[in-house]
Amino acid sequence: MRIAVLLMYSIMGILFLTSTCFYQRLNGAFVSLRKQRLVKAAVYIGLSVVVNTVILSQDAINITLAFLGLILLLLAGFEGSLLHKLSAAFILYPFIGSLNYLISALMLPLLPSVYTQANRYQFMGFGVFRSIITCLFWFFMSRIFAERLRYVKEYLNAGTLILLDLVSLTPLLSMIYIVTTASRSMLPYSLPVILANLLTNMGILELSVRMAENTRTAAENENLRLQRDYYQELEHNQQEIRRLRHDMNNHLTAIGACLKQGNTEEALQYFDGLSQTASVTGRSFCTNGLVNAMLNAKYNLALEKGLEPFFHIELTEGLPFDNIDLCSLFANLLDNAIEACEKVPDSQSRLLELRTRCSKGFFSFQAVNSYCGPLRFSGGVYHTTKEEPGRHGFGLARVRAVVDKYGGTLEIRHEQGIFTVTIIIPVK
Secondary structure, X not given: OHHHHHHHHHHHHHHXXXXXXXXXXXXXXXXXXXXXXXXXXXXXXXXXXXXXXXXXXXXXXXXXXXXXXXXXXXXXXXXXXXXXXXXXXXXXXXXXXXXXXHHHHHHHHHOOOOOOOXXXXXXXXXXXXXXXXXXXXXXXHHHHHHOXXXXXXXXXXXXXHHHHHHHHHHHHHHXXXXXXXXXXXXXXXXXXXXXXXXXXXXXXXXXXXHHHHHHHHHHHHHHHHHXXXXXXXXXXXXXXXXXXXXXXXXXXXXXHHHHXXXXXXXXXXXXXXXXXXXXXXXXXXXXXXXXXXXXXXXXXXXXXXXXXXXXXXXXXXXXXXXXXXXXHHHHHHHHHHHHHHHOOOOHXXXXXXXXXXEXXXXXXXEEEEEOOOOOEEEOOEEEOOOOOHHHOOOHHHHHHHHHHHOOOEEEXXXXXXXXXXXXXXXXX
């Protein structure tokens, strides 16, 4: 008898941990588990309790404690922003509460009303069967959504996550209301609502997948655009080099004629113009071809705007950055900086500097530019001053998303007409 009891408890324990592992595959799309072993063990034990909590009709205690326990586990045991942790709770907890309530509501009426030694094995059998159903549910959920949710953490910005959280409040609050108020006599009415909650939450997960994939597609299109600009820049440089080679004899003849006639100043001016043209075609900021082409394009744009930019770029080999992320950092900040500098009326006061450095396991990035006029800043976020703000103001948001992706820090300062963005990202 004791062996049978121990066996059933062992089976339930294994099923608890297995269902928790499947649940964590979904949870990991929003937040990352901390790396310390003791923390991991504590989190998995806590999640196994939350995921397998028995929730009965009019059970306000269990459904509330399980929700609060999940939030505490997310806050203490996972890395990521507070918004990502809350999103994991708001979006995924309705599955936990709804599923556990459904199982209890459908199966408990079949068990004896009194717990005695005689019907002990019926209750334990219920526990095992309930654990099997829970494990199968999370298995199928992880198979359907886990792989497709892998882009959520990287590509969904704060505004999108807040929107998803607001949508998730409807199934979350309606589930809590049904569970805490519906009696057993109301099961025929409450169960369809709970089932609808499950389907609604599946729709929210699918919406999260679609939004993340659309954002990723837009990022890939941006990467293709950068690659196109890269090849166009290469083609332009090749044409300039061919033109210079073709006209070199003519240029040398013109300079020689000026020198023979004693027009030294004119010869120097001619040579300076020729040297400037040659430097534009041969400028090299870094060894990364795609980033270098983009920097050339931004540098030339700054020159066209009457600026005198200064770039000091240090990109060592083996940095763990995707080209599109690097280009997003450079391009978005340089676009903002060039636009801000262009608005400064005094050309002598225009400042545009860009520096990057890799040292002691860190990649540092600093962009400094002058600006004039008021800045719109609230809640730790800079807002665009352009007309139709809904169509602008995504540059710094994209920069912040890239920094968060690699676990870095972003600091923004503005004082005495100087705007400074400093980024530090740890690299292995």
